[in-house]
Structure formats: C-alpha cells, structure tokens
Amino acid sequence: MSGRIVAVVPAYDEEAAIGAVVAEIHAVDPAIDVVVVDDGSTDATSAAAAAAGAAVVRLPFNLGIGAAVQTGFRYALDHGYDVAVRLDGDGQHDATELPKLLGPLERDEADVVTGSRFRDADDSYRPPLGRRLGITWFAKLVSLLARQRVTDTTSGFQALNRRAIALFARDYPSDYPEVEATVLLIKHRLRLLEVPVTMREREHGSSSITFLRSVYYAFKVTLALLVAMARRYAVPSEEAHR
Numbered sequence: 001m002s003g004r005i006v007a008v009v010p011a012y013d014e015e016a017a018i019g020a021v022v023a024e025i026h027a028v029d030p031a032i033d034v035v036v037v038d039d040g041s042t043d044a045t046s047a048a049a050a051a052a053g054a055a056v057v058r059l060p061f062n063l064g065i066g067a068a069v070q071t072g073f074r075y076a077l078d079h080g081y082d083v084a085v086r087l088d089g090d091g092q093h094d095a096t097e098l099p100k101l102l103g104p105l106e107r108d109e110a111d112v113v114t115g116s117r118f119r120d121a122d123d124s125y126r127p128p129l130g131r132r133l134g135i136t137w138f139a140k141l142v143s144l145l146a147r148q149r150v151t152d153t154t155s156g157f158q159a160l161n162r163r164a165i166a167l168f169a170r171d172y173p174s175d176y177p178e179v180e181a182t183v184l185l186i187k188h189r190l191r192l193l194e195v196p197v198t199m200r201e202r203e204h205g206s207s208s209i210t211f212l213r214s215v216y217y218a219f220k221v222t223l224a225l226l227v228a229m230a231r232r233y234a235v236p237s238e239e240a241h242r
C-alpha cells in the first residue's frame with residue numbers, strides 16, 4: 001500500500017489485550033504506525049500500549065467510544081496520514097485481515113471499507129439476541145437510507161482514505177456511533193464498501209452493551225439516523241480543515 005498508514009485503536013480499560021493488538025498490527029506491517037486513544041482508562045492501558053510501541057493519546061476523562069474514535073481521526077488528519085485503519089483495543093479484530101480492507105482503498109474503489117461479520121453466510125459469529133435484533137433492524141434501515149446493501153452497521157473494523165478521515169475528524173457521532181457514521185458517509189457522497197471478515201469473541205474485560213442498553217440504543221440511534229438524514233451537509237474539502 002502506498003502512502004502512510006495509521007492504525008487508530010480506541011481503548012478503555014484494555015490493559016490485558018492492548019499490547020497484543022499493537023504487536024499484531026506491527027506483525028502484519030511494521031510500517032503501519034499505531035495510535036492508541038486511551039479513553040480515560042483506570043488501568044494501565046496507556047503504559048501497555050506505549051510499551052508495545054504505539055503512540056498514545058490519553059483523554060483526561062472517559063468520553064465514550066465516539067469521542068475516542070474521532071480523536072484518533074483528528075490525529076490521523078493532523079499528522080498527514082493518507083490512510084487510517086480502525087481496530088478495537090480488545091483484540092476482536094484480526095489484524096491479518098487488514099490487507100482485505102486496504103486493497104479496495106488502494107485501487108480507489110471506495111473511500112471507506114468496512115469489515116462485515118455478516119457478508120458470509122457460514123460465519124459462526126452469533127451475537128446475543130438483543131443485539132441480533134438490533135443488527136437486523138439497522139442493516140435494513142441503513143440499506144434503505146444508503147440505497148445500497150449494508151450488512152454490518154456496527155462494525156468498528158474499517159479503513160478510510162483522506163477524504164473520509166477529514167470528514168470524521170470534524171464530525172463523528174457519539175454512542176453506538178458506527179450506524180450514524182454510515183449515514184454521514186452516504187450524505188457526503190463518500191463511497192462505502194463492505195468486505196467479509198471474521199470477528200473474534202472478546203477475551204478480556206467486559207462488553208459495554210447489556211440487553212437493556214441495546215433496547216435504549218435501538219431507539220436512540222434510530223432517532224439520530226432520522227435527524228442525520230434531515231440535516232444539511234456540505235461535501236468536505238480537505239482544504240477547509242487546514
């Protein structure tokens with residue numbers, strides 16, 4: 001892949017997993033810089049990330065996943081990276097699959113490439129019921145709004161070119177942000193492509209999403225999507241951010 005690549009890794013209390021995540025990315029390609037955004041962790045996430053060779057941006061408080069990811073894109077934009085890849089700090093995304101995400105960007109077939117768990121019919125990933133319902137609902141809704149088939153609206157495994165980095169550095173939703181972010185992309189006429197990936201189960205720590213919370217999020221994010229559709233947008237120009 002030509003151009004400089006940064007891996008943006010949001011992490012909240014991931015001291016047990018973060019070192020291996022950074023090492024795996026470097027094992028795939030040592031030229032990929034890694035920035036871990038430590039979202040106000042109470043454990044040794046920052047130290048573990050730095051020890052593994054990542055740059056660390058530490059947020060002073062826990063700001064939530066959306067703000068953590070946006071901080072990472074801001075970092076990518078300010079440091080002049082051509083491509084950003086985003087992986088979770090809990091080790092669920094398999095860095096060896098990065099080339100699948102980077103290929104279409106390299107060939108300029110898309111502005112954002114998302115790793116989808118649901119593109120392959122035989123995929124073994126089975127989320128809990130509450131989440132599964134949410135996943136189906138949002139896949140239908142987002143596909144309708146985007147006028148293209150989107151199967152995984154909550155995947156945080158993505159590769160982005162500079163146009164998309166510039167957009168997300170400026171504007172990124174909070175709380176379950178990936179669903180709304182997809183609509184944001186479409187509204188800005190950026191090209192989105194999904195490629196099939198497999199995702200691992202969480203090995204350490206705990207999930208942020210309980211059943212009740214998924215019901216709450218389903219309402220909240222649906223509302224946010226409708227508002228996002230009604231908003232007026234300008235196609236981002238990189239120069240506007242300089």
Ligand SMILES: Nc1nc2c(ncn2[C@@H]2O[C@H](COP(=O)(O)OP(=O)(O)OP(=O)(O)O)[C@@H](O)[C@H]2O)c(=O)[nH]1
Pocket residue numbers: 010011012013014039062063064065068087088089090091092156202206207208209
């Ligand atoms: N829980 C949580 N995670 C955060 C926060 N800020 C950043 N993150 C990171 O965001 C990534 C995704 O969060 P997860 O809780 O794993 O969400 P998920 O992958 O949808 O849920 P699981 O399948 O249970 O892992 C992880 O790398 C977290 O460390 C936050 O405020 N809360």
Ligand SMILES: [Mg+2]
Pocket residue numbers: 088090092202
């Ligand atoms: Mg996770």
